[in-house]
Every structure is written in C-alpha cells, then in structure tokens.
Amino acid sequence: MLRNPFLKFFYDQRVSLLVWNIALVATSVMYVGFYPMMKDQQMASAINSYPEAVRDALGLQDLASPAGYLSGTVFGLVVPTLVIIFAVLLGLKVNAADEEAGTLDLLMSYPISRTSFYVQRAAAVLCCLLDACALIFVAVLLTSRVVDMQIEVDRLAAACLLLVALAAVFAILAVAVSGVMGRRAVAGGVAGAIAVVAYLANSFAPQIPDIEGLRKISAFYYYSAGDPLSKGLDLGHLGILTAAVILLLVAGSYAFSRRDIASV
Amino acid sequence: MTSLAIETNGLEKKYGRRRGLVDLNLQVPQGTVFGFIGPNGAGKSTTIRILLNLIQPTGGTATVLGRKLGDEKVAVRRQIGYLPGTLILEGRQKVKDLLAYLGNLRGGVDRRVMDDLCDRLELDVNASINKLSKGNKQKVGIVQAFMHQPELLILDEPTSGLDPLLQHTFLELVEEAHRDGRTVFMSSHVLSEVQQTAQVIGVIREGRMVKVQNAKEMHLESLRRVDIEFAESVPREMFVKIPGLKNLNVAGNHVNCDLVGSPDQLVKVAARFPMVSLLCEEPDLEETFYSYYEMAEKNAS
Numbered sequence: 001m002l003r004n005p006f007l008k009f010f011y012d013q014r015v016s017l018l019v020w021n022i023a024l025v026a027t028s029v030m031y032v033g034f035y036p037m038m039k040d041q042q043m044a045s046a047i048n049s050y051p052e053a054v055r056d057a058l059g060l061q062d063l064a065s066p067a068g069y070l071s072g073t074v075f076g077l078v079v080p081t082l083v084i085i086f087a088v089l090l091g092l093k094v095n096a097a098d099e100e101a102g103t104l105d106l107l108m109s110y111p112i113s114r115t116s117f118y119v120q121r122a123a124a125v126l127c128c129l130l131d132a133c134a135l136i137f138v139a140v141l142l143t144s145r146v147v148d149m150q151i152e153v154d155r156l157a158a159a160c161l162l163l164v165a166l167a168a169v170f171a172i173l174a175v176a177v178s179g180v181m182g183r184r185a186v187a188g189g190v191a192g193a194i195a196v197v198a199y200l201a202n203s204f205a206p207q208i209p210d211i212e213g214l215r216k217i218s219a220f221y222y223y224s225a226g227d228p229l230s231k232g233l234d235l236g237h238l239g240i241l242t243a244a245v246i247l248l249l250v251a252g253s254y255a256f257s258r259r260d261i262a263s264v
Numbered sequence: 265m266t267s268l269a270i271e272t273n274g275l276e277k278k279y280g281r282r283r284g285l286v287d288l289n290l291q292v293p294q295g296t297v298f299g300f301i302g303p304n305g306a307g308k309s310t311t312i313r314i315l316l317n318l319i320q321p322t323g324g325t326a327t328v329l330g331r332k333l334g335d336e337k338v339a340v341r342r343q344i345g346y347l348p349g350t351l352i353l354e355g356r357q358k359v360k361d362l363l364a365y366l367g368n369l370r371g372g373v374d375r376r377v378m379d380d381l382c383d384r385l386e387l388d389v390n391a392s393i394n395k396l397s398k399g400n401k402q403k404v405g406i407v408q409a410f411m412h413q414p415e416l417l418i419l420d421e422p423t424s425g426l427d428p429l430l431q432h433t434f435l436e437l438v439e440e441a442h443r444d445g446r447t448v449f450m451s452s453h454v455l456s457e458v459q460q461t462a463q464v465i466g467v468i469r470e471g472r473m474v475k476v477q478n479a480k481e482m483h484l485e486s487l488r489r490v491d492i493e494f495a496e497s498v499p500r501e502m503f504v505k506i507p508g509l510k511n512l513n514v515a516g517n518h519v520n521c522d523l524v525g526s527p528d529q530l531v532k533v534a535a536r537f538p539m540v541s542l543l544c545e546e547p548d549l550e551e552t553f554y555s556y557y558e559m560a561e562k563n564a565s
Contacts, residue, residue: 002361002364002365002368003365003368004368004369005369008365011357012355012357103352103353103354105313105318105348106346106348106351106405106408107369108316108317108318109316109318109341109344109346109348110341110366110369110370111338111339111341111342111369111370111371112338112369113337113338258320260318260319260320261313261318261319
C-alpha cells in the first residue's frame with residue numbers, strides 16, 4: 001500500500017472513500033426503493049403538473065417506466081452531482097493539498113519524475129470513480145430486483161459507464177487546475193464553476209433557441225443525450241468523454257511538469 | 265583537482281520586480297561541508313530550490329553532481345538528500361509508515377541505517393505524524409534526508425526546531441557524512457553551528473555571493489550583546505579601555521555594550537566588581553555582517 005504514489009493515494013483517502021461509497025450507495029438504494037411509490041398514480045400526476053420546461057430541464061419527463069424513473073432520479077441530477085463533487089474533491093487532493101501542506105517540495109526532490117507522479121495519482125482518482133460507480137451499479141441492480149423494477153443489466157451498465165466518464169472529466173479537470181494553481185480553494189472553485197455551467201448548458205440552454213448549440217460542448221450532453229437506460233451505450237458519446245479526459249490529463253501533466261512549485 | 269558537486273554561473277531568478285537571485289556564482293567541491301549563510305531573504309532557499317529543479321532560473325547555468333540542470337533529473341535526485349527549509353508534514357499516518365513510503369520511493373533503503381538514525385535522534389516511529397511537535401517533524405526530515413546515504417546532502421536550515429542536544433547529534437551526522445567523503449551543502453542563518461562543521465563558508469546577500477572563504481581563515485567574529493548589572497556603581501574608565509567593545513553604555517550600576525571577539529578582557533574587568541546578573545546574547549546575522557564589513561573596510565583602509 002505504501003509502495004508508490006498510485007497505491008499511497010488509496011491509503012491516504014481510505015476514510016473518505018469509505019464514507020463517500022456508503023453515501024452514494026445509500027442514495028441510489030433510497031431512490032430505487034421509492035419506485036413502487038412513484039408508480040402509484042398520485043405521485044406521478046403531481047410531478048406531471050410541473051411546467052413542461054421544468055420537467056425537461058430536470059429530466060422528470062417519464063417517471064412511470066423504470067428507465068425513465070432512473071434517468072430522472074438516480075442518473076438524473078442527484079447522484080451525478082454527488083459523484084462529481086466526490087470526483088472534484090479527489091482531484092484536488094492530488095496536487096493542491098500537498099502543495100499547501102508543503103509536502104510537495106519534499107516529494108518532488110525524490111527520484112521520481114513529475115509526470116510519473118502526476119499520472120499515477122490521476123489514475124488512482126479514476127480508479128476510485130470506477131469503484132464508486134461499480135458499487136452504484138450493483139446497488140441499483142440488487143435493489144431493483146427487490147422492488148420488482150424491470151431494468152436491463154446492459155442498459156444499467158451503460159448508464160454507469162457514462163457516469164464514470166462524466167465524473168472523470170471533472171475529476172481530471174480538477175487535477176489539471178490544481179496542478180497549475182496549487183491552491184485548493186481556487187482550483188475547486190474553477191472546476192465547480194465549469195461543472196455548473198456545463199450542466200446548465202445541457203439542461204436549460206436548449207430551452208433558449210439562440211444558445212441551443214451550447215449543449216454540444218457540455219460533458220453532460222454526452223452523458224445523457226443518448227438515453228442509455230432506454231437505448232443502451234452510445235460509443236460515440238463515450239468516446240468523446242474519454243477523449244476529453246485524455247486531453248485534460250496530457251495537458252495538465254505537461255503544465256505541472258514545467259511549473260515552479262511555490263515554497264510555503 | 266577535485267570535481268565540483270555544485271556549480272553555478274551567473275544564476276538569476278527574477279520575481280517580477282522583486283529581486284531573487286542576481287548573478288550567483290557558487291562552487292562547492294565534492295567532499296566538502298559548505299556552509300551557505302546569509303540573512304533572511306538573501307536567496308538561500310531560492311538557490312536550493314533551483315538546484316533541485318523545484319523552480320526554474322530566469323538566467324545563468326548550474327550543474328549538480330556533474331549534470332546540467334534538467335539533465336538526468338531522476339538520476340541526480342537519486343543521489344541527493346534534501347531537507348526543506350519549512351518542513352510541514354501532515355496526515356494521520358505513523359512515522360514508520362511515512363518513512364517506509366519514502367524509502368520505497370527511493371527504491372528501498374537499508375533498514376538498519378534508518379532505524380539507527382531514528383534511535384540517535386530519539387524519534388518515536390510509532391507516533392502519528394499530525395501529533396508530532398515541530399522538533400519531531402524536523403527529525404523525520406533529517407532521517408529521510410540521510411537514510412539513503414546520498415552523495416550530496418542539501419540541508420536548508422536543518423537545526424531549526426531542534427533542542428541543543430539534538431543539534432549536537434545532527435552535527436555529528438554531518439561530520440560522519442563528511443568522513444565518508446560525501447558533500448554537505450548546508451544553509452543557515454545561525455552562524456555558530458555552521459562555523460563548527462563547515463570547511464568552506466559562503467555568504468550570500470541580496471541575491472549575490474559576497475564572500476567565499478575557508479572557515480578557518482574567515483574570522484567572522486560573532487557579535488554579542490552584553491548586559492551586566494552590578495551591585496554598585498562602576499567606573500566608566502575601567503570599561504572604555506577594553507578592546508572589541510562598541511556602543512558602550514555605562515549608567516550607574518548597569519553596563520551594556522556590543523562585544524566583538526573574545527569576552528576574556530571584559531569578563532576579567534567585570535569580575536573585579538560584585539555582579540548581580542550577566543546577560544549575553546547573539547543577535548541576528550545581519551548585525552554580525554555589518555560589523556564584519558565595517559572591520560574589513562577599516563582593515564583595508
């Protein structure tokens with residue numbers, strides 16, 4: 001566990017990982033658990049009375065079917081938001097936390113290249129996200145069987161895979177920004193702001209004809225537009241998100257390897 | 265002709281309008297203990313950070329262990345042990361776990377050497393890092409710098425936070441490294457400890473090297489402030505004649521002055537009168553330098 005930066009990252013984050021995994025699983029289970037109640041007419045008609053635009057924006061169109069329900073709830077706003085917050089917080093821990101603590105000085109004087117250090121830790125962040133989304137997958141699958149909610153395994157897997165990719169974009173963005181800026185508060189603010197703008201670009205912008213096109217640059221678009229829970233995995237969308245992650249990783253690593261590390 | 269462990273030529277680091285390093289020229293022969301001293305803000309840490317590739321210079325060149333800055337970075341750092349000026353360690357992990365991790369980052373270190381260092385510095389390896397005092401964290405820093413027995417030790421203010429007994433142990437470690445033929449580049453603003461171990465002393469001031477000399481030849485007479493309270497009034501004439509006193513002030517039964525050099529004469533004179541208290545303190549390096557330059561200029565003229 002203490003052999004290299006990749007493994008050490010998991011060791012250092014062990015408590016945080018446990019807490020977040022439990023929270024994400026609990027949230028997912030809770031939503032799936034409510035499905036029987038949603039099927040009941042009263043709840044559904046209450047939501048149907050929301051204005052159409054609001055329902056569209058929040059993804060609440062079709063809450064009766066399992067796929068629609070999951071798209072609107074677990075995979076709609078709440079769980080992705082939580083996963084992205086988790087992802088950004090992890091990403092910030094990669095560099096900025098160390099730099100503020102003054103330990104980056106010490107580590108960078110060791111016989112390990114900056115690039116290797118950076119990539120190892122970014123890879124560890126991605127593994128944490130994979131693990132969290134895998135747990136969400138298992139939790140939703142098992143709970144859906146319990147509440148007799150019909151959902152196809154491959155569709156569910158597609159949704160979870162896209163969730164990993166979406167969160168990965170913001171995680172690696174946070175790593176990149178904190179690798180350049182060194183201060184967690186600033187880096188977190190930047191990554192968070194971009195995430196919010198991206199969400200709005202995908203959800204509310206389409207309502208406004210002039211800026212409809214903004215959707216296409218939002219990571220959220222590629223996450224949800226293909227409607228994975230109903231239609232399965234859109235490899236093109238996954239590819240674009242993956243490409244974004246790789247691009248941010250390379251750019252961030254390059255910038256980190258060339259900059260001055262601030263002294264405390 | 266011994267090769268140079270560290271060499272810089274015209275090294276420069278500008279921080280916008282702040283002056284960092286200006287035309288720094290440094291030669292540290294292999295196998296020496298080099299005391300790198302200067303007042304706070306002179307550029308000691310900046311120089312060290314450039315040598316370790318933590319920051320980039322804005323001008324000039326440098327070589328470390330025969331390689332230019334930026335060449336074979338990983339190989340060079342394998343042979344360096346670094347103790348940062350402000351060592352801040354965080355985390356809910358045990359000292360032994362952190363040291364194990366750092367040892368692994370180096371590709372493994374001799375366990376006996378590490379344990380021996382921890383023993384000599386009286387470091388409790390089972391303590392949790394975030395509960396350590398500053399002095400104990402500094403010990404961890406010293407262990408990780410020495411444990412792989414590197415060719416070149418770069419130590420930035422190494423004894424800060426250590427009590428005098430442990431400062432002594434630390435200086436022993438430096439001595440041993442020197443006897444092994446390794447190079448020690450040690451920065452400090454506490455003159456006395458550098459004088460005890462260094463063979464060569466280099467003085468940096470406002471980003472430039474202003475003096476490099478063999479420690480023995482360089483009599484940086486430390487300046488001490490002395491304050492004596494006597495049981496009764498003492499005659500000024502007895503003290504005025506003592507050599508090496510500056511800013512002498514005799515008022516009733518109080519004598520204070522700045523003393524340069526040996527306290528022998530002052531003590532012998534003062535001893536003739538019944539004393540109540542004697543205070544002797546070492547002010548900061550800046551004032552020591554001023555007196556050094558004044559004397560150097562006086563001797564030159």
